[in-house]
Amino acid sequence: MNVRKCWNYAAAYEASSVHFTMANKTLIISAPGKVILHGEHAVVHGKVALAVSLNLKTYLRLQPCPDQKVQLNLPNINVHLSWKPAALQFLQSAIDVTDVLTPKAPNQEQMDQLRRFAGIPEGSTDTESLSILCFLYLYGAISTRNGQMPNMDILIWSELPIGAGLGSSAAYCVCLATALLSASGAITWPVPQEYNSTRWSEDELELINKWAFQGEKLIHGNPSGVDNAVGTWGGILRYHAGKIVPLYRVPTLRILLTNTKVPRSTKVLVAGVKDKLNKLPSIIKPVLDSIDAISCECERVLAAIASSNAIDENYSILEELIDINQHHLNVIGVGHSSLDRLCQITATYGLHSKLTGAGGGGCGLTLLRPDTSHSVVEAATQALKDFGYDCWETVIGGSGVSLHSPFSLPKDIFQILCNAKNCQ
Ligand SMILES: Nc1ncnc2c1ncn2[C@@H]1O[C@H](COP(=O)(O)OP(=O)(O)OP(=O)(O)O)[C@@H](O)[C@H]1O
Ligand SMILES: C[C@@](O)(CCO)CC(=O)[O-]
Numbered sequence: 517m518n519v520r521k522c523w524n525y526a527a528a529y530e531a532s533s534v535h536f537t538m539a540n541k542t543l544i545i546s547a548p549g550k551v552i553l554h555g556e557h558a559v560v561h562g563k564v565a566l567a568v569s570l571n572l573k574t575y576l577r578l579q580p581c582p583d584q585k586v587q588l589n590l591p592n593i594n595v596h597l598s599w600k601p602a603a604l605q606f607l608q609s610a611i612d613v614t615d616v617l618t619p620k621a622p623n624q625e626q627m628d629q630l631r632r633f634a635g636i637p638e639g640s641t642d643t644e645s646l647s648i649l650c651f652l653y654l655y656g657a658i659s660t661r662n663g664q665m666p667n668m669d670i671l672i673w674s675e676l677p678i679g680a681g682l683g684s685s686a687a688y689c690v691c692l693a694t695a696l697l698s699a700s701g702a703i704t705w706p707v708p709q710e711y712n713s714t715r716w717s718e719d720e721l722e723l724i725n726k727w728a729f730q731g732e733k734l735i736h737g738n739p740s741g742v743d744n745a746v747g748t749w750g751g752i753l754r755y756h757a758g759k760i761v762p763l764y765r766v767p768t769l770r771i772l773l774t775n776t777k778v779p780r781s782t783k784v785l786v787a788g789v790k791d792k793l794n795k796l797p798s799i800i801k802p803v804l805d806s807i808d809a810i811s812c813e814c815e816r817v818l819a820a821i822a823s824s825n826a827i828d829e830n831y832s833i834l835e836e837l838i839d840i841n842q843h844h845l846n847v848i849g850v851g852h853s854s855l856d857r858l859c860q861i862t863a864t865y866g867l868h869s870k871l872t873g874a875g876g877g878g879c880g881l882t883l884l885r886p887d888t889s890h891s892v893v894e895a896a897t898q899a900l901k902d903f904g905y906d907c908w909e910t911v912i913g914g915s916g917v918s919l920h921s922p923f924s925l926p927k928d929i930f931q932i933l934c935n936a937k938n939c940q
């Protein structure tokens with residue numbers, strides 16, 4: 517692994533006790549959410565999943581903290597915390613990650629220590645607790661190596677609905693891993709002229725992905741790794757037992773996303789499927805095998821459409837795969853009446869839908885054909901909105917983790933991340 521020593525960073529650190537390469541500069545990183553076309557849940561049990569990045573992103577702003585603290589601001593969930601580095605000193609001994617190139621998940625004892633420090637009761641799985649524990653673990657594991665206890669001011673804000681199946685936890689973890697690895701010198705601190713493109717090497721992206729996966733373990737319990745892979749690399753990926761293959765022979769897909777707004781926890785849903793599989797293996801295993809076959813068939817059909825073969829027939833197969841998979845997902849216990857309603861409403865417009873992500877509420881996707889008319893999309897969207905759902909046509913397949921110049925951000929995002937007071 518080619519990990520660059522960041523000489524500027526070391527010099528700046530020694531000279532100023534500020535922990536950043538480009539002292540007094542702001543780093544802004546984004547990572548995309550994702551849509552799983554097929555294979556959610558089955559992928560946790562070693563089956564194939566097809567997933568694609570979304571144009572909704574999570575943004576992280578990292579800057580030195582002027583009053584020598586470690587600050588964590590998570591405006592989406594109203595968490596604003598600040599610690600004196602001395603108070604975080606215990607992380608160095610508690611989290612004994614000696615080699616930043618070998619990411620590790622926290623063990624139970626470490627989790628207990630983090631929880632006690634943050635005043636989080638045992639077994640607490642609320643949004644705030646998970647986000648704080650994830651930050652403390654990644655900060656302790658990545659940033660405090662070599663005896664350092666760096667000051668930093670981190671703000672993370674997302675356009676993604678949180679806990680709705682669009683990979684918000686993975687985008688959160690990818691952003692955090694990238695920022696902390698950059699600040700610690702383990703990966704390249706990007707230089708200004710490289711803004712607005714991915715500039716990390718493949719080895720560096722792999723390290724980001726592996727650390728993000730450790731964060732996902734903390735939030736999810738037993739993640740497959742597909743969400744953090746899409747957050748890191750973007751595009752459309754085939755994911756199978758940790759093997760990530762970008763797909764190039766894919767048509768431009770039109771997808772309508774619907775957020776039922778029914779809250780749910782990926783961790784709970786993933787654990788529920790495992791229980792069912794353990795209890796009824798001979799019944800659930802064939803369902804997971806069938807989902808695997810659906811992902812493989814979908815990949816084949818997408819390639820056929822990309823070669824302009826029998827578009828209508830192939831779209832009919834895609835629609836059938838969506839219907840079958842939605843039934844399978846209900847069988848393994850991750851459906852919800854709000855998602856059944858979504859499928860029923862879109863069916864009245866001749867459209868086919870399934871849940872996406874962990875299910876149990878959250879989001880569903882609806883496949884649109886290239887020639888689905890604007891009026892059909894509008895009518896279906898309105899019917900879903902009338903039911904209280906959010907609904908929008910997406911842009912998919914964009915880049916993975918990226919660096920931004922504060923001044924090239926869309927105005928509304930700039931204002932959230934970089935108001936005059938916060939941005940240097
Ligand atoms: N912007 C954010 N700020 C703070 N915490 C976040 C943010 N985004 C995600 N999280 C953390 O991720 C958790 C949601 O993760 P969860 O895996 O349950 O849902 P998801 O990732 O949105 O959906 P899925 O895993 O099905 O794609 C939240 O409870 C919170 O701890
Ligand atoms: C439900 C799941 O398959 C997808 C969540 O987006 C969990 C995972 O793969 O980690």
Ligand SMILES: [Mg+2]
Pocket residue numbers: 683684685686736743782
């Ligand atoms: Mg998640």
